[in-house]
Amino acid sequence: MIQADTAVQLTKASKEYRLYKNDKERFLAVFSSGIKPFIKTANKSISLIIKKGESVAILGRNGAGKSTLLKIITGVLEPTHGKVEVNGRVSALLELTAGFDKEITGRENIYLRGRLFGLKRPEIKAIEHDIVEFADIGEYIDQPTRTYSSGMKARLGFAINSSVSPEILVVDEALSVGDAIFRKKCQARIDQLVDQQHITVLLVTHSTSSAKDFATRGIVLQDGKIQFDGDIDTAIDKYKGS
Numbered sequence: 001m002i003q004a005d006t007a008v009q010l011t012k013a014s015k016e017y018r019l020y021k022n023d024k025e026r027f028l029a030v031f032s033s034g035i036k037p038f039i040k041t042a043n044k045s046i047s048l049i050i051k052k053g054e055s056v057a058i059l060g061r062n063g064a065g066k067s068t069l070l071k072i073i074t075g076v077l078e079p080t081h082g083k084v085e086v087n088g089r090v091s092a093l094l095e096l097t098a099g100f101d102k103e104i105t106g107r108e109n110i111y112l113r114g115r116l117f118g119l120k121r122p123e124i125k126a127i128e129h130d131i132v133e134f135a136d137i138g139e140y141i142d143q144p145t146r147t148y149s150s151g152m153k154a155r156l157g158f159a160i161n162s163s164v165s166p167e168i169l170v171v172d173e174a175l176s177v178g179d180a181i182f183r184k185k186c187q188a189r190i191d192q193l194v195d196q197q198h199i200t201v202l203l204v205t206h207s208t209s210s211a212k213d214f215a216t217r218g219i220v221l222q223d224g225k226i227q228f229d230g231d232i233d234t235a236i237d238k239y240k241g242s
Helices: 023-028 066-074 106-116 121-135 138-142 150-161 173-177 180-197 208-214 232-241
Strands: 006-019 038-051 055-059 081-086 090-093 168-171 200-205 217-222 225-231
Touching: 006 066, 006 200, 038 066, 038 081, 038 200, 038 225, 055 066, 055 208, 055 232, 066 081, 066 090, 066 168, 066 200, 106 121, 106 138, 106 150, 121 150, 150 180, 180 200, 180 208, 200 208, 208 232, 217 232, 225 232
Parallel strands: 055 200, 055 217, 090 168, 168 200
Antiparallel strands: 006 038, 006 081, 217 225
């Protein structure tokens, strides 16, 4: 049973993907047990505990299993083996374009995303001004999001996800491609949330500068396994040496 002061707990969690040579082989495998897939294990028996209020960076090279781990934590994927327990509302900024309807305006997307988080219209209305102000994309807030640059989507996405009273904020690579001023603005918002609302922050990144800016704890993944879990400076050293 997950403890009250724990935000995320994984117990021997593994994720396996069944891979085939092509779509034809995948289709035939439905009817024939003789066609065997290649099993790719992205995460291998991962056990970890993340306490409420922690800011944690998950580091690793391409293919290390970072994104799969993040998707397991956010509930996008179920582990093939093991157990994942999450204690609190998760707000996940997984990629720059995630969750937006490109044919409606940024303002309308605020209400769409808010409803997906379970907020009622008056609750969304109460945070609308703060979201628009933080995103700082000017008149584009009332233009279709298909007209937005990737940076504008990142600004609006982060503004929404950090304003819906998250208990666990999960951020993928989106922030590492933003400009320095925007990263500092995001860091200030995260610091405020941690100090005032005691939220938990998980950042999945290749960027050591972003990791150092946002996190105090670092987890280094290699070949789907945890190679190091500890203070962020040592984690960065381990990552650079991997």
